Amino acid sequence: MLKLILNGTLGKDAEIRDVGNRKAINFDVAVSMDYKNANGEKVERTEWIRSVLWRSDKQSTKIAEFLKKGQKILLEGTPSSEGYQSKDGTIKSVIHVNVKELELIK
Secondary structure: OOOEEEEEEEOOOOEEEEEOOEEEEEEEEEEEEEEEOOOOOEEEEEEEEEEEEEEOHHHHHHHHOOOOOOOEEEEEEEEEEEEEEOOOOOEEEEEEEEEEEEEEEO
16 A cells, blocks of 8 residues: 655645546645755755545535635645656656545644
8 A cells, every 4th residue: 555644735725526426626735845955055845746535525515615725734645646748848747646534734
């Protein structure tokens, strides 16, 4: 089993999409990390993680009300990655997380 735990901040309000008889709540999470470079200078790096939480119709609307831009969250889920070619021809990759657990942080 592969599990990922993220502590981050929502970059925009969550969006709900209909997928069959369930709803997909989509949101992007910014996760910041600090490290020191070769010169000993502190560098902050931010990774954006696309996330999806699957719920029933009633649950999804209620949950999405709380997933607003700037909200700090802690989530647990299963990661996957996807590669694609951007408009300028470079190869990019995106990390996705299928969220199993979600907690709002104050």
